[in-house]
Amino acid sequence: MIHPTRRSVLKTGAFFTCCCLGQFSLARAQSAGRVALPVTEFEDGVFAFSGIPEMMSANNRGEICNVGFIVGEEAVAVVDSGGSVAEGRALIASIRAVSDKPIRYLINTHMHPDHIFGNAAFEDTGATVVGHQSLPRALASRGDYYLRSFRESLGASLMADVKIIPPTKLIAGEETLDLGKRQLTLKAWKPAHTDNDLTVFDQQSQALFTGDLCFIDHLPTMDGSLRGWMEQLETLKTINAKLAVPGHGPVPSKWPEALEVERRYFETLARDIRKSIADGVPMAEAVKTAAQSERPNWRLFDEYNERNATAAFAELEWE
Amino acid sequence: MTIVSTIRHNRIISVVLLTLLATAVPLAAGAQGTTVPASTTWTSLKGDVFGQKAVEPANGIITIEAPKRAEDAALVPIDLHFKTDATSGRIKTVTLIVDENPSPVAAVFKFGKDAGVTHLATRLRVNAYSYVRAIAETEDGKLHMTETFVKASGGCSAPALKNQDEAVASLGKMKLRVFPSSAPGSEPMTRATEMQLMIRHPNNSGLQMDQITRYYIPAHFIQGLTVSQGDRLIMSMEGGISISEDPNFRFEFDAKPGEDVKVEAADTEGKKFQNEWPLQSSSL
Numbered sequence: 245m246i247h248p249t250r251r252s253v254l255k256t257g258a259f260f261t262c263c264c265l266g267q268f269s270l271a272r273a274q275s276a277g278r279v280a281l282p283v284t285e286f287e288d289g290v291f292a293f294s295g296i297p298e299m300m301s302a303n304n305r306g307e308i309c310n311v312g313f314i315v316g317e318e319a320v321a322v323v324d325s326g327g328s329v330a331e332g333r334a335l336i337a338s339i340r341a342v343s344d345k346p347i348r349y350l351i352n353t354h355m356h357p358d359h360i361f362g363n364a365a366f367e368d369t370g371a372t373v374v375g376h377q378s379l380p381r382a383l384a385s386r387g388d389y390y391l392r393s394f395r396e397s398l399g400a401s402l403m404a405d406v407k408i409i410p411p412t413k414l415i416a417g418e419e420t421l422d423l424g425k426r427q428l429t430l431k432a433w434k435p436a437h438t439d440n441d442l443t444v445f446d447q448q449s450q451a452l453f454t455g456d457l458c459f460i461d462h463l464p465t466m467d468g469s470l471r472g473w474m475e476q477l478e479t480l481k482t483i484n485a486k487l488a489v490p491g492h493g494p495v496p497s498k499w500p501e502a503l504e505v506e507r508r509y510f511e512t513l514a515r516d517i518r519k520s521i522a523d524g525v526p527m528a529e530a531v532k533t534a535a536q537s538e539r540p541n542w543r544l545f546d547e548y549n550e551r552n553a554t555a556a557f558a559e560l561e562w563e
Numbered sequence: 564m565t566i567v568s569t570i571r572h573n574r575i576i577s578v579v580l581l582t583l584l585a586t587a588v589p590l591a592a593g594a595q596g597t598t599v600p601a602s603t604t605w606t607s608l609k610g611d612v613f614g615q616k617a618v619e620p621a622n623g624i625i626t627i628e629a630p631k632r633a634e635d636a637a638l639v640p641i642d643l644h645f646k647t648d649a650t651s652g653r654i655k656t657v658t659l660i661v662d663e664n665p666s667p668v669a670a671v672f673k674f675g676k677d678a679g680v681t682h683l684a685t686r687l688r689v690n691a692y693s694y695v696r697a698i699a700e701t702e703d704g705k706l707h708m709t710e711t712f713v714k715a716s717g718g719c720s721a722p723a724l725k726n727q728d729e730a731v732a733s734l735g736k737m738k739l740r741v742f743p744s745s746a747p748g749s750e751p752m753t754r755a756t757e758m759q760l761m762i763r764h765p766n767n768s769g770l771q772m773d774q775i776t777r778y779y780i781p782a783h784f785i786q787g788l789t790v791s792q793g794d795r796l797i798m799s800m801e802g803g804i805s806i807s808e809d810p811n812f813r814f815e816f817d818a819k820p821g822e823d824v825k826v827e828a829a830d831t832e833g834k835k836f837q838n839e840w841p842l843q844s845s846s847l
Contacts, residue, residue: 299717381727389723393721465719469726524740526640526642528642548718550634551718562733562761
């Protein structure tokens with residue numbers, strides 16, 4: 245069950261590359277016109293693609309986060325649309341490789357471009373876009389900036405079709421979505437990674453899509469509240485899941501062990517920053533040394549740690 | 564020119580700027596390898612802010628420090644140091660500008676006659692690859708400019724609020740920290756005191772286009788701030804939307820032990836915030 249790659253890759257690949265089932269691989273999927281995203285069926289009817297731990301670029305098509313879908317008796321729900329419309333389309337191709345049921349919901353776990361830039365690919369599917377009640381507001385204040393700033397890293401051609409498409413079904417607290425004999429529990433969280441984090445729990449398989457509340461391998465990024473994130477890890481870990489799809493990191497990951505690496509990073513970061521604040525060290529200096537002991541444990545540490553430290557400093561100095 | 568009119572003026576410019584930025588940013592990025600690009604934006608901006616007045620190089624009268632890359636686009640720390648020059652006299656005002664921001668004038672600071680401010684640190688929003696510049700006006704009326712180039716942050720960092728509900732819920736709350744001069748051998752009543760003033764405020768930019776409604780989100784920011792001790796002005800600020808959320812000022816000045824420090828602030832919605840802190844000689 246934890247080693248499902250071959251089975252599900254076969255399943256996805258079969259639709260398009262029936263002539264070379266035995267040799268199907270990620271590399272082949274990439275060279276074969278990149279039609280479908282190579283997804284893993286790690287539980288019956290639960291599929292996920294493992295994002296590449298890099299910054300979004302034209303080269304990786306923005307495919308840096310984990311995305312997935314769940315197939316019920318009547319319909320399919322998609323969790324995040326990916327970092328480009330091209331990725332969103334490839335995800336739809338993966339779905340169509342295993343199911344012809346309608347895509348009823350496109351769930352956005354939060355506002356970040358790597359999770360929502362593929363939304364436009366789903367416009368013609370009739371899927372209802374679902375998100376945290378604060379997601380529309382967050383997209384209103386950032387969408388324009390995201391569209392401008394990612395032009396450089398993703399390139400004009402990948403950006404051409406990207407549109408900011410906010411959710412129309414909003415989640416406050418907890419709500420259940422039905423896919424036909426398959427219920428998903430959606431939970432809206434208080435500010436943590438962002439102020440619009442949403443998790444998706446499949447009751448049947450006990451699989452949890454954490455969105456970016458869980459990072460493994462890829463350094464977590466701070467765009468909400470460090471304190472809120474640390475506090476809610478306690479609630480998060482009580483979710484009765486067997487396996488999780490983190491926002492970034494191995495698919496699937498063991499639950500709740502998946503939360504341990506980021507918890508250690510947050511504690512280190514908070515401790516270092518609190519000490520600097522107490523000692524009167526200015527922000528610009530404090531962020532250069534904070535959490536450096538965590539450097540060997542993560543990818544993209546240099547890309548994101550100083551930024552996390554900056555956000556943490558601005559938050560924690562109000563304590 | 565007051566900052567309000569600068570912003571109003573720039574609001575018109577900004578619509579044009581926003582459209583231009585889409586093409587201008589990648590160009591600036593491309594041109595920028597080891598060297599920094601020419602100050603083309605400043606050339607056209609200068610007249611709007613200072614008219615025909617000559618702007619000279621600072622020659623150490625004012626210096627600016629900022630990270631080379633804006634790690635968090637919403638919180639870019641900026642450090643200014645001032646040196647009084649015998650010929651030009653003391654610094655009366657400092658204008659802080661982020662060339663490529665939709666409303667480039669971040670703030671205008673005025674300093675009290677005997678305030679003796681030698682250092683000022685704050686945090687800015689930086690939207691794109693941009694020069695950040697500080698222009699000091701000295702008593703002789705001359706303008707002295709220093710600048711530094713800041714690269715925009717990578718990834719999904721945006722110059723927007725991280726926790727919007729919290730920003731509104733704690734609006735107007737203030738905090739003042741006094742940093743004791745603890746250097747060994749320093750006099751306990753040393754004249755220069757370092758302080759940090761923090762104000763909770765979303766300091767919302769009015770220039771973010773809501774992609775859904777196509778309207779601009781209304782601006783809501785601190786436009787006026789005064790810090791005084793007793794009845795003497797330490798510094799005042801006319802602020803704009805490029806100052807980060809929860810405006811934060813760390814500065815060094817000549818404190819008079821025993822006199823209260825008073826802060827008054829007003830935002831664009833007409834809300835007024837004020838607070839007073841006794842400044843004990845023991846905290847100096």
